[in-house]
Amino acid sequence: MRSINIAVLVGSLRKESLNNKLARAIAVLAPADFAFQHVRIDDLPPYNQEDDAKPAESVARMREQIAAADGLMFVTPEYNRSIPGVLKNAIDHGSRPFGKSVWTGKPGGVIGISPSPLGTAIAQQHLRSILSYLDVRTIGQPEVYLKSEDGLFDEAGEIQNHATRQFLESWMSRYIGWIRQHAAHQ
Numbered sequence: 001m002r003s004i005n006i007a008v009l010v011g012s013l014r015k016e017s018l019n020n021k022l023a024r025a026i027a028v029l030a031p032a033d034f035a036f037q038h039v040r041i042d043d044l045p046p047y048n049q050e051d052d053a054k055p056a057e058s059v060a061r062m063r064e065q066i067a068a069a070d071g072l073m074f075v076t077p078e079y080n081r082s083i084p085g086v087l088k089n090a091i092d093h094g095s096r097p098f099g100k101s102v103w104t105g106k107p108g109g110v111i112g113i114s115p116s117p118l119g120t121a122i123a124q125q126h127l128r129s130i131l132s133y134l135d136v137r138t139i140g141q142p143e144v145y146l147k148s149e150d151g152l153f154d155e156a157g158e159i160q161n162h163a164t165r166q167f168l169e170s171w172m173s174r175y176i177g178w179i180r181q182h183a184a185h186q
Contacts, residue, residue, distance in 0.1 A: 007069035011076035011087035047092040071179040072108035078123035103134040107182030111144035119145030
């Protein structure tokens with residue numbers, strides 16, 4: 001059976017970030033034929049159109065990973081009511097040069113976690129607007145913007161809150177269907 005490859009872009013650079021933990025915890029909820037590959041974005045230079053003809057090795061690597069993926073998962077914190085600059089930089093690198101975007105037509109999902117009572121709702125709306133322009137087909141419902149609480153993750157990094165785990169299992173089931181439906185048409 002062929003694996004369905006998901007490129008995971010986490011908008012936080014900290015190894016122990018809540019969003020990195022969420023990305024790893026939610027991947028465990030997917031079926032065995034789904035493989036989640038975390039895409040490194042911390043080493044990308046700031047986007048500069050003058051570099052389009054000869055991109056840095058890190059940019060070429062990221063673009064290849066996205067192009068090879070069957071689907072996308074964006075896991076983003078919220079910084080100042082929007083997405084982190086490192087994530088926007090990665091998106092810009094993948095969308096250029098004009099007409100050669102690696103994002104076009106990819107199915108995806110957007111989730112996030114934050115200590116804020118609003119979770120990452122506003123950042124996700126900004127991200128969905130950007131992705132819509134780039135023709136990334138994101139799952140609309142249910143939306144996942146979690147508020148971090150003590151004890152959400154166990155020592156192994158898995159979701160230990162039963163209600164939250166059930167909610168994320170429901171989201172993952174819908175996401176899997178979304179990816180299968182749209183990846184078949186790529």
